[in-house]
Amino acid sequence: MLKGRVALVSGASRGIGRAIVERFYSEGAIVYAGVRNKDIFKEIERYDSESEARIIPIILDVCDKESIKQCMMDIKKNHGRLDILVNNAGTLYVERLEMARDSSMQQIYETNVFGLFHVTQMAVRLLKKSMFASIINISSVLWDKGDIGQTLYASSKAAVTSMTKTWAKEYVHMGLRVNAIAPGNTDTDMYRRISDKEYKEELSRIGMGRIADPDEIAKVALFLASDMSSYITGETIAVDGGLIL
């Protein structure tokens, strides 16, 4: 479904980002896996001589404009365009309003909002050169529901959803589609930080009675990246197993 397409996924070292990288690779894409640490390059990189699909690890710190620029320059030099951008890098702090630190707010917004903004601002210049351009922002099911202790994270994801809708309007005339995925509870390192008690409580609120496998999010990303969703833009798709908040 993505043969020959050039994709960039931020936050690709593990979790949802890694699953998206693997899924796109299995569908024939040339995937730049944006990570902050060179140590995992060897673990990530792949090449399939039959499909010519590749996973190319690349340094991408969404909080560092120079890193973003270098990443885009490399893609520009190698391909002259970008077909798919997945803004996945994100961070999470669970702090109630009166206990929320300024530093937590700064870190969450720097990564989830400003980082995503800066990556897209630079990447859009390469996306405009593509015939199949698609931006996929990873939001959260909390963006419009909120939850206890989620002031910072939920509000940052509301910003992501808002930017998604705005950019969809700004670029629709160029054929550039912009959509978001709002995952619910997903089996990632970020999620595994919660206690057993919290985990049981969370499960009781999910209609399907289980959390998502990261690949279940990746499959929706594949749909939004491919021509299967060619008439969809400005949407946020919840992938939450019937979550009741």
Next chain:
Amino acid sequence: MNNLEKYTEIFAKTFDIAAEDAKGLKYQEIQAWDSVGHMGLIAEIEDAFDIMMDTDDIIDLNSFEKGMEILSEKYDIEF
């Protein structure tokens, strides 16, 4: 073609003007150089000189001459 000729031709082509009219041109002075035209201009400059400009420089580039100044000072392009 030297860099000045290349740069001038980008203005002429992007805004559909004669090359001799590019010198002294300022942002929003003609209808074609609006915000959309500006991004088209930037795309052409980036492709021609194989660079990616910083957002502040994109915003600051508000005239033909200012563009030359930015490109030579920050992107090592000699005119």
